[in-house]
Amino acid sequence: MKTTRISIPNEIMLGSVRDLIKEGHSVVIMTKGLSMLPFIEGKKDSVLLVKPEGLKRGDIALAEVAPDKYVLHRVLEVNEGKVILKGDGNYRGQEICPLKKVAGKVKEVQHMDGSISDPQSPGQMRRWQRWMGIPAIVRRYYLAFYRRIKRITP
Helix, strand or coil: CCCCCCCHHHHHHHHHHHHHHHHCCCCEECCCCCCCCCCCCCCCEEEECCCCCCCCCCCCCEEEECCCCCCCEEEEEECCEEEEEEECCCCCCEEEEEEEHHHEEEEEEECCCCCECCCHHHHHHHHHHHHHHHHHHHHHHHHHHHHHHCCCCC
């Protein structure tokens, strides 16, 4: 059976994803963009989203950061009902949103090659911590090189 992919505007699709997760369903979505490189590759990797219970530093969350504007970024901090997020591939800039605007938490990343990774596993957390320990300017140039060798386009 052939799989057909369709593209639905984020403001329509992700609102429905949020509602399904609230109802207790888990949802798999294909990712877009470059903001989570090198751990999640847009248009190639998918994520399994579940309820954002017990959200903590290092989790990857789907959050509505402005009306109908969603991001899938890493949680840097949860404090006083607010969440600070940042894409792994963003060398600067952060988003802040109320905790209640977090629509889902990534339970697993389904890579194009068929492998599945748990972003909260000790190994993945060590990789992320090492990545964030690299100076931002070095990460920026590494990602530019990475996109060229992988032929990744926005």
